[in-house]
Amino acid sequence: MSKLKIYIVEDDPIIAITLESILQKNGYSVCGHADSVDEALAEIKSNKPDLVLVDIQLDGERDGVDLAEDLDTLNKPYLYLTSQTDPHTIKRVKQTRPLGYIVKPFTENGLRSNIEIAWNNYINDEEFLSFSADNELYKIKQSQILYLKAYDNYCYVITTTRKYLVPKTLKYLSSQLNQEKFVKTHRSYIINLLKVDALCKNVVIINNIEIPISSSRKSTLKQLIQS
Known part of the structure; x- marks a missing residue:
C-alpha cells in the first residue's frame, strides 16, 4: 500500500492540503491535485496515478460525476469524496463505477480504511x-x-x-x-x-x-x- 499513487481532485484548497497531509502521513504518494475536470484529466493522463479521489463539487461547468464518467472510459479507479448526498446526485453517481463513496466530513482513520478496503477489493477482483x-x-x-x-x-x-x-x-x-x-x-x-x-x-x-x-x-x- 505504501507505493500507491493517489491523485486528488478537490476545489477547496484547505481540504486538498489536509488530504495530501493525511495521505502522505499514512504512506501514500500524492502525485498531484486539481480543482477542475479539465485540469484533472490532463494531469491524470500524464501522472498515471493508481487511484483518484474525486470531489463532486468542482470549479467549472463540469463536476466530479462528469469526471467519473471520463475515468470509467479510461478504466482508472476512483473514490468519491464529497458532502453531497442528495437523491439527484446519488442517482447520477449510480450511473458510474466508483470503488466507493466517502462522505465528508471524514476522519483520518475512516479515509485510510476506505482506501485500503477499496484498493484491496479492486486488485483482487481484477481479471x-x-x-x-x-x-x-x-x-x-x-x-x-x-x-x-x-x-x-x-x-x-x-x-x-x-x-x-x-x-x-x-x-x-x-x-x-x-x-x-x-x-x-x-x-x-x-x-x-x-x-x-x-x-x-x-x-x-x-x-x-x-x-x-x-x-x-x-x-x-x-x-x-x-x-
Missing part, C-alpha cells in the same frame, strides 16, 4: 485476458473489453481504445473470460454486460456500436442486463 496478436504478447484487463467478434478461425477483441485480431477462435477466448460478465448475444459475438448502453429490438448498443442479438438469446440477455 485479465492474455493472447498473442501481431507477433506480440498482450495481457489486458477484462474490464477494458467491450466485445469480441468471430472472424473465421480468428477473433477480434475490441477494447475502449484498440482492436486486436487474435489467431484464436471465439470459443477459445470465451473460455478465459468471466462468465458472469461476458455473454454470447449471437454466434459471432460475445459482449461485456457492464459496457451495455442500450438494448433495442434486435441489437445491443455498446459504445455506439450495434451488436446483433439472436432471437433465442434476447430474453436471457434482457434478464442479465436488468439484474
Whole structure:
C-alpha cells in the first residue's frame, strides 16, 4: 500500500492540503491535485496515478460525476469524496463505477480504511485476458473489453481504445473470460454486460456500436442486463 499513487481532485484548497497531509502521513504518494475536470484529466493522463479521489463539487461547468464518467472510459479507479448526498446526485453517481463513496466530513482513520478496503477489493477482483496478436504478447484487463467478434478461425477483441485480431477462435477466448460478465448475444459475438448502453429490438448498443442479438438469446440477455 505504501507505493500507491493517489491523485486528488478537490476545489477547496484547505481540504486538498489536509488530504495530501493525511495521505502522505499514512504512506501514500500524492502525485498531484486539481480543482477542475479539465485540469484533472490532463494531469491524470500524464501522472498515471493508481487511484483518484474525486470531489463532486468542482470549479467549472463540469463536476466530479462528469469526471467519473471520463475515468470509467479510461478504466482508472476512483473514490468519491464529497458532502453531497442528495437523491439527484446519488442517482447520477449510480450511473458510474466508483470503488466507493466517502462522505465528508471524514476522519483520518475512516479515509485510510476506505482506501485500503477499496484498493484491496479492486486488485483482487481484477481479471485479465492474455493472447498473442501481431507477433506480440498482450495481457489486458477484462474490464477494458467491450466485445469480441468471430472472424473465421480468428477473433477480434475490441477494447475502449484498440482492436486486436487474435489467431484464436471465439470459443477459445470465451473460455478465459468471466462468465458472469461476458455473454454470447449471437454466434459471432460475445459482449461485456457492464459496457451495455442500450438494448433495442434486435441489437445491443455498446459504445455506439450495434451488436446483433439472436432471437433465442434476447430474453436471457434482457434478464442479465436488468439484474
